[in-house]
Amino acid sequence: MPDPALDLPFDADAMLAGLKPWVECESPTFDAAAVNRMMRLAARELALMGARVETIPGRMGFGDCVRASFPHPNPTAPGILVMGHLDTVHPLGTLTHLPWKREGNRQYGPGVYDMKGGNYICIEAIRQLLKAGLATSRPVTVLFTCDEEIGSPSTRDLIEAEAARHAVVLVPEPARPDGGVVTGRYAIARFNLRATGKPSHAGARLADGRSAIREMCRQVVAIEALTNDDVTYSVGVIGGGQWVNCVATHCDAESLSMAKRQADLDAAVETMLSLRPTGNDVQLSVTRGVTRPVWEPDAKVMALYDTARGIARRIGFDINHQSAGGGSDGNFTGAMGITTLDGLGVQGAGGHTLEEHLLVDSLIPRAKLMAGLLQVV
Numbered sequence: 001m002p003d004p005a006l007d008l009p010f011d012a013d014a015m016l017a018g019l020k021p022w023v024e025c026e027s028p029t030f031d032a033a034a035v036n037r038m039m040r041l042a043a044r045e046l047a048l049m050g051a052r053v054e055t056i057p058g059r060m061g062f063g064d065c066v067r068a069s070f071p072h073p074n075p076t077a078p079g080i081l082v083m084g085h086l087d088t089v090h091p092l093g094t095l096t097h098l099p100w101k102r103e104g105n106r107q108y109g110p111g112v113y114d115m116k117g118g119n120y121i122c123i124e125a126i127r128q129l130l131k132a133g134l135a136t137s138r139p140v141t142v143l144f145t146c147d148e149e150i151g152s153p154s155t156r157d158l159i160e161a162e163a164a165r166h167a168v169v170l171v172p173e174p175a176r177p178d179g180g181v182v183t184g185r186y187a188i189a190r191f192n193l194r195a196t197g198k199p200s201h202a203g204a205r206l207a208d209g210r211s212a213i214r215e216m217c218r219q220v221v222a223i224e225a226l227t228n229d230d231v232t233y234s235v236g237v238i239g240g241g242q243w244v245n246c247v248a249t250h251c252d253a254e255s256l257s258m259a260k261r262q263a264d265l266d267a268a269v270e271t272m273l274s275l276r277p278t279g280n281d282v283q284l285s286v287t288r289g290v291t292r293p294v295w296e297p298d299a300k301v302m303a304l305y306d307t308a309r310g311i312a313r314r315i316g317f318d319i320n321h322q323s324a325g326g327g328s329d330g331n332f333t334g335a336m337g338i339t340t341l342d343g344l345g346v347q348g349a350g351g352h353t354l355e356e357h358l359l360v361d362s363l364i365p366r367a368k369l370m371a372g373l374l375q376v377v
Contacts, residue, residue: 006315008128008371010364016107018045019120020100023109027063029087029149035063038086042066042119042144049127051142060154063087063146067162070126072139078167079139080374082126083159083329084119084345085148089352098354106348106357117358118172118345118366119144125371136374138167148329151190151290156332163333168304168377171330172345175366176322182343183297183305184323185331187265190289191255191272193219195240197282199249209247213240215282216251219275223255226271230264232325233257233272254289258325262294292327295334304341304377311372315365344370 027038039055043066047053051068058064066086072079090098090110100109107117122142129136143162145155152159163169176182195216200209216238226233233255240251257272259265269288277284297305305321312319330342346366348358 006368008132008368010124010128010367012360012363015120015124015363015367016102016360018124019112019117022116022120023100023112024095026090026092026095026110027087028089028091029062029147031092032058032061032063032146034092035087035146039064039066039144039146042086043068045123046142049123049130056158058146058154062154065146065155065158066144068142070136070140073135075139077138078165079141080136080377081163081166081169082122082140082142083145083163083169083171083333084115084122084173085145085329086116086119087146087149088114088116089149094354098356102360105360107360108357110356113174113346113348113356113358114351115173115345117348118174121346121363121367122170122172122370125367125374128367129371129374134375137376140374141166145329151188151292151327152329152332153290159329159332160336163336163338167339169330169333169338169340170344170370170373171328171340171342172370173328173330173342174345174351175343175347175362176320176324177349178320179317179347179362180320180322180343181305181308181341182324182330183301183321183341184334185292185295185327185342186258186260186323186325187262187294188256188258188292188327188331189265189269190291191257192287192289193253193255194285195219195251195277195282196284197247197249200247202245202247206247210281211247212251212282213248215277215284216240216253218278219284220253223272223275230261231257231259231268233268260294260323265294292331293335295331295340297323298337300339301334301341304339307377308341308369308373311376312365312369315368315372317365344373
């Protein structure tokens with residue numbers, strides 16, 4: 001099978017130079033204006049490459065999305081959807097603590113690994129194919145979304161509608177630690193909890209109050225103790241009270257459960273929704289938040305993986321595959337039965353931390369892998 005991707009003139013320094021303004025355009029999910037600045041940056045680059053670019057207005061208070069369609073000799077054929085998110089978990093100002101900085105083989109920066117680096121190598125793969133006059137096997141559409149880091153509450157319908165018009169979905173989320181790709185993802189559910197106590201003056205009438213914070217702390221310990229081999233339970237956000245001299249009336253928390261099988265997640269949902277307060281003098285409410293369905297690989301996914309592995313071997317490396325925790329928008333497309341391959345982005349580590357970095361020597365082989373896939377799938 002011919003593979004001109006092997007000869008495309010990818011340049012790691014050039015890719016880093018192009019990626020730098022993307023990483024330095026901070027885009028935390030909850031800041032719609034910041035996300036939109038990033039979307040405009042990406043939209044302009046895609047337009048300069050010759051794509052037909054559309055900005056899809058955001059909703060629910062979140063940012064916009066960008067869809068870019070590239071010309072193709074057979075534009076009505078079911079195409080390839082390259083799908084990534086441009087929001088990050090890092091708040092504005094993170095560049096002060098995690099600046100764009102290269103140390104040897106490591107390139108640091110907020111979102112450089114999850115997942116602006118992966119998005120950028122996809123853009124570069126398309127750019128190099130266009131410059132070389134090499135047609136992709138199918139029409140290619142790029143979809144960049146705004147809220148993946150919080151479960152895609154405002155974009156799931158858009159993702160599913162767009163994916164339904166395509167034959168293949170490629171997701172440049174970070175590669176697995178060994179450089180492998182993702183052929184399935186665990187199911188994930190989020191929950192919002194609120195404890196309600198009884199206020200009182202913490203100095204003069206402490207015994208008259210019932211602390212919502214204390215109740216939530218008890219719940220957190222009990223929830224996390226539910227973790228077993230089938231399902232994980234964790235609480236990642238908590239906040240309550242307003243004045244230190246008042247017994248807290250309210251305390252809120254957000255919890256996440258993850259399971260390899262949908263039935264196990266469904267059971268976890270029932271468990272979470274059945275939580276009760278520890279006493280009659282406090283209240284507890286639990287509501288279900290966004291959910292990602294389990295994505296289990298089928299024969300078409302495994303065939304796509306085999307194709308990717310063959311390309312990688314011709315480039316000079318190998319890739320394993322696995323189902324993975326940590327959701328992505330690939331959960332949605334994979335669960336729909338659309339042939340999806342995830343984890344095609346850069347290698348690195350430290351996602352969601354101040355040690356986030358990509359490995360520079362992964363840029364060229366991963367870009368070649370993407371270019372090869374775009375030519376043959």
